[in-house]
Amino acid sequence: MIFLSNLVNGISLGSIYAIIALGYTMVYGIAKMLNFAHGDVIMVGAYIAFCALQYWNLPPVLALIVAMLVCTALGITIEGLAYRPLRQAASLAVLITAIGMSYLLQNLALLIWGPNPKSFPATTMMALPTFSLFGGKLNISGVTLVAILANIVIMLVLTTFISRTKVGKAMRCVSEDRGAAELMGINVNRTISTTFAIGSALAAVAGILLCSAYPTLMPTTGSMPGIKAFTAAVFGGIGSIPGAMIGGILLGVIEILGKAYISTELGDAIVFAVLIIVLLFRPTGLLGKPIREKV
Amino acid sequence: MSEKVRRRSDTRMVPVPSHSIVPERDVNDIPVLETRHLGIQFGGLKAVDDFNLTIGRTEIAGLIGPNGAGKTTVFNLLTKVYEPTSGAVLFDGQDLKGMNIVQASKLGLARTFQNIRLFDKMTVEENVRIGLHNQIKYDMFSGVLRLPRYWSQEKKQHARALELLHIFNMENLADEEAGSLPYGAQRRLEIIRALATNPKLLLLDEPAAGMNPRETEELMETIARIRDEFQIAILLIEHDMSLVMGVCEGICVLNFGRVIAKGTADEIQANPAVIEAYLGKARSAAGKEAQA
Amino acid sequence: MNAKKKKLIYNSVTFGIVILAFVLCNVFYKDMSRSLRGQLIPITCWIVMAVSLNLVVGISGELSLGHAGFMSIGAFSGIVVSGWLLNGFQVENETLRLVIAIVVGGVMAGIFGVLIGIPVLRLRGDYLAIVTLAFGEIIRNVLNCVYASVDGQKLVLGFINPNLPGKLLLNGPNGAVSVGKIATFTAGFVLIILSLIVVLNLVNSRTGRAIMATRDNRIAAESVGINVTKYKMIAFVTAAVLAGMAGALYGLNYSTLIPGKFKFDQSINVLVFVVLGGIGNTLGAIISATVLTMLPELLREFADYRMLVYAVVLILVMIFTNNPTVRAIAESIFAPVKKLFQGKKNAAPQGAQGGVGK
Numbered sequence: 001m002i003f004l005s006n007l008v009n010g011i012s013l014g015s016i017y018a019i020i021a022l023g024y025t026m027v028y029g030i031a032k033m034l035n036f037a038h039g040d041v042i043m044v045g046a047y048i049a050f051c052a053l054q055y056w057n058l059p060p061v062l063a064l065i066v067a068m069l070v071c072t073a074l075g076i077t078i079e080g081l082a083y084r085p086l087r088q089a090a091s092l093a094v095l096i097t098a099i100g101m102s103y104l105l106q107n108l109a110l111l112i113w114g115p116n117p118k119s120f121p122a123t124t125m126m127a128l129p130t131f132s133l134f135g136g137k138l139n140i141s142g143v144t145l146v147a148i149l150a151n152i153v154i155m156l157v158l159t160t161f162i163s164r165t166k167v168g169k170a171m172r173c174v175s176e177d178r179g180a181a182e183l184m185g186i187n188v189n190r191t192i193s194t195t196f197a198i199g200s201a202l203a204a205v206a207g208i209l210l211c212s213a214y215p216t217l218m219p220t221t222g223s224m225p226g227i228k229a230f231t232a233a234v235f236g237g238i239g240s241i242p243g244a245m246i247g248g249i250l251l252g253v254i255e256i257l258g259k260a261y262i263s264t265e266l267g268d269a270i271v272f273a274v275l276i277i278v279l280l281f282r283p284t285g286l287l288g289k290p291i292r293e294k295v
Numbered sequence: 296m297s298e299k300v301r302r303r304s305d306t307r308m309v310p311v312p313s314h315s316i317v318p319e320r321d322v323n324d325i326p327v328l329e330t331r332h333l334g335i336q337f338g339g340l341k342a343v344d345d346f347n348l349t350i351g352r353t354e355i356a357g358l359i360g361p362n363g364a365g366k367t368t369v370f371n372l373l374t375k376v377y378e379p380t381s382g383a384v385l386f387d388g389q390d391l392k393g394m395n396i397v398q399a400s401k402l403g404l405a406r407t408f409q410n411i412r413l414f415d416k417m418t419v420e421e422n423v424r425i426g427l428h429n430q431i432k433y434d435m436f437s438g439v440l441r442l443p444r445y446w447s448q449e450k451k452q453h454a455r456a457l458e459l460l461h462i463f464n465m466e467n468l469a470d471e472e473a474g475s476l477p478y479g480a481q482r483r484l485e486i487i488r489a490l491a492t493n494p495k496l497l498l499l500d501e502p503a504a505g506m507n508p509r510e511t512e513e514l515m516e517t518i519a520r521i522r523d524e525f526q527i528a529i530l531l532i533e534h535d536m537s538l539v540m541g542v543c544e545g546i547c548v549l550n551f552g553r554v555i556a557k558g559t560a561d562e563i564q565a566n567p568a569v570i571e572a573y574l575g576k577a578r579s580a581a582g583k584e585a586q587a
Numbered sequence: 588m589n590a591k592k593k594k595l596i597y598n599s600v601t602f603g604i605v606i607l608a609f610v611l612c613n614v615f616y617k618d619m620s621r622s623l624r625g626q627l628i629p630i631t632c633w634i635v636m637a638v639s640l641n642l643v644v645g646i647s648g649e650l651s652l653g654h655a656g657f658m659s660i661g662a663f664s665g666i667v668v669s670g671w672l673l674n675g676f677q678v679e680n681e682t683l684r685l686v687i688a689i690v691v692g693g694v695m696a697g698i699f700g701v702l703i704g705i706p707v708l709r710l711r712g713d714y715l716a717i718v719t720l721a722f723g724e725i726i727r728n729v730l731n732c733v734y735a736s737v738d739g740q741k742l743v744l745g746f747i748n749p750n751l752p753g754k755l756l757l758n759g760p761n762g763a764v765s766v767g768k769i770a771t772f773t774a775g776f777v778l779i780i781l782s783l784i785v786v787l788n789l790v791n792s793r794t795g796r797a798i799m800a801t802r803d804n805r806i807a808a809e810s811v812g813i814n815v816t817k818y819k820m821i822a823f824v825t826a827a828v829l830a831g832m833a834g835a836l837y838g839l840n841y842s843t844l845i846p847g848k849f850k851f852d853q854s855i856n857v858l859v860f861v862v863l864g865g866i867g868n869t870l871g872a873i874i875s876a877t878v879l880t881m882l883p884e885l886l887r888e889f890a891d892y893r894m895l896v897y898a899v900v901l902i903l904v905m906i907f908t909n910n911p912t913v914r915a916i917a918e919s920i921f922a923p924v925k926k927l928f929q930g931k932k933n934a935a936p937q938g939a940q941g942g943v944g945k
């Protein structure tokens with residue numbers, strides 16, 4: 001029963017990772033860059049929701065919407081100001097810019113909200129009961145279920161969006177061959193902006209879910225989950241949307257089970273070790289396509 | 296130039312067991328290369344199928360065929376970029392099965408690339424020196440600590456690099472950045488780099504591509520001279536028929552991954568299957584010259 | 588001016604600047620503020636880190652995001668060895684202890700470099716980068732669980748087990764306690780010179796050319812008989828050894844040190860030194876490591892804003908050096924200035940953004 005409870009918690013944490021990983025994987029797939037600042041967009045989303053609930057006394061749904069809107073705007077701004085001028089630049093230069101952006105967001109948050117951890121009003125955000133199954137032997141909190149449900153819904157909507165809509169098709173084109181897409185009349189810049197917008201809106205959702213489950217909010221809150229979600233995206237095969245989902249959930253489950261059954265201290269090490277082992281056998285992740293260099 | 300270019304008419308070709316031909320002078324030696332039923336399959340596509348070729352120790356052979364016939368794939372199979380899915384490659388009598396590119400190179404297989412692969416940011420001389428990597432050796436510690444061995448070997452390497460560059464009269468370009476050279480010079484440098492590895496068989500993938508007729512003419516002479524001086528075999532892929540017909544002793548024609556003809560230049564030019572592959576069925580033989 | 592002569596001048600300038608800086612620091616030591624003095628040894632450590640990471644990122648062309656991991660291995664093994672020598676064998680000579688600690692730190696980091704390099708170097712590009720990041724985090728996580736103590740002459744190691752006999756040297760997540768501060772600025776200087784000799788001589792040798800060949804064109808390098816994995820490994824392990832040595836020096840400069848000090852941000856910081864210095868440009872890496880390490884000190888008055896300024900500067904520098912339009916504008920502005928200097932200093936080493944383009 002404890003195992004089952006750990007498993008559910010793992011899937012829930014994994015769902016949050018999966019939602020964050022989506023942001024990484026979409027941006028990577030389309031703009032071919034590692035957006036290290038993504039983890040910090042999560043943190044901003046959580047702070048905005050915190051302010052909406054605590055200071056502006058908005059209802060939870062509005063808080064969610066405000067956070068998503070702010071993050072969307074933030075994502076588009078970051079892309080337009082910092083990444084767009086570097087579209088043709090070496091990938092290392094873009095990576096360093098993303099790192100600079102990550103520092104910028106963290107330190108802005110530090111200035112605005114201060115260094116002391118804020119306690120996220122998790123119960124206000126999600127006033128949900130804890131579900132008891134098997135006569136109280138298995139307790140599942142509301143947040144856990146919401147995270148899993150949110151992940152499923154997001155995944156369904158996103159997959160449909162990418163495969164059915166015109167914008168989605170444009171995204172796939174740009175991801176496959178940017179030059180050819182441009183020649184076909186697809187507005188590459190707008191498509192990349194849209195990708196950042198979607199990824200950042202999802203980051204806001206992830207931030208709220210994360211802080212509802214682990215209600216300590218600091219300027220560095222996003223960085224570790226960000227890195228783990230990035231790991232999850234690579235794990236599943238970066239650029240692949242189902243890969244992000246599978247990678248995220250597996251990573252969450254491994255982390256929780258590893259901490260519970262192997263060693264609490266080595267939880268993170270186990271997560272990263274599994275990533276390394278997977279990449280050794282599948283060098284481009286679980287669902288990644290093998291790369292073959294043409295000679 | 297020491298010796299006049301050997302014309303195809305100077306050479307007598309004789310049949311060898313695997314239904315191929317080599318020049319008469321090479322017939323008593325083990326062929327430098329022999330492929331037996333070589334093939335590779337990508338998914339459902341047989342890119343190369345039942346490819347048999349024998350090359351004599353000092354032969355200049357040509358591999359021609361329409362675009363997409365599988366010529367470069369053959370090169371990739373020979374140099375172990377790909378592992379064949381069927382058949383065998385015997386190099387100098389040794390089966391290359393399971394070897395990698397580096398091992399093949401160390402045995403004496405060198406190549407150039409269709410899309411030039413130089414070390415662009417390095418100088419011309421450095422490119423050649425990298426080709427000499429396995430010829431002139433000293434270990435890392437001699438290099439870092441600048442031991443006497445470093446100086447003597449570096450000197451030797453420098454001298455050898457210039458010697459090789461002299462083949463195409465490129466010594467004066469030694470300090471230029473390789474990427475800044477004109478296209479033709481880049482192709483020539485790639486040949487020199489391949490020669491630096493001291494090969495027994497040199498594979499040239501479209502060496503004349505992007506060269507003007509005069510450059511091609513020079514290249515043709517140089518290819519023959521390289522063979523004479525280094526006493527090696529050369530297999531080249533080329534679309535420029537004047538070069539192929541002018542310098543190659545034996546020619547192998549590939550279409551849709553299969554060998555459709557083998558023989559001397561005259562035989563190939565007269566072969567109906569070759570004409571059909573290049574021009575289609577209905578065309579007259581007169582159009583052949585234009586295509587060439 | 589030919590390429591060889593240029594290289595010679597560049598190398599001489601690099602060594603010259605380092606030696607000059609060392610002499611000046613010694614001459615003006617008394618005039619320095621306390622905080623600046625305290626920064627001298629860390630600066631030398633970060634310079635060695637940047638020079639060694641440059642070997643991986645600039646020369647062998649692989650993005651490593653876990654370089655601080657090797658530094659921490661060097662730091663903690665150096666601390667343990669130094670403490671063991673002092674408490675177990677009563678070796679009072681600080682220089683001797685420091686030298687042994689640095690050597691051991693380098694060797695340990697080198698061993699881990701090999702162990703990590705074997706799986707890592709099978710991967711390519713971004714996958715390789717993420718795995719180095721993962722290894723850096725694993726190292727930190729595992730070091731959080733390591734305990735060590737000296738019992739008599741014996742060194743006792745414990746894993747997730749804090750109950751060790753004798754004098755405690757490593758205390759898990761609380762790190763090293765009561766370390767003897769034996770690091771010296773001279774040792775740091777010697778280490779920089781050593782790393783420069785290794786890296787600059789390596790680049791101009793058969794081994795170095797092979798490493799650069801694997802970076803510029805993997806398939807061409809293989810086709811001339813260069814074993815790509817072997818040469819990538821040489822670069823990776825050499826860099827790890829240097830990082831381990833720098834780590835040992837760094838660790839022995841503080842009385843306490845926790846594994847959390849070597850988080851992945853530190854690896855990123857070193858990467859920033861390398862990129863801002865111009866990828867593949869050793870002198871650039873030295874200068875940017877020095878300036879950026881001192882920056883927080885220089886921006887002391889803006890305490891609250893300094894990291895913010897740093898972030899903005901980082902982004903702007905990247906845009907200015909990499910955006911074609913901005914670069915063209917900047918060049919047209921600086922063209923007259925350049926003309927003025929031309930002829931006077933024609934051997935100026937290339938500035939930011941030299942080297943590899945990938």
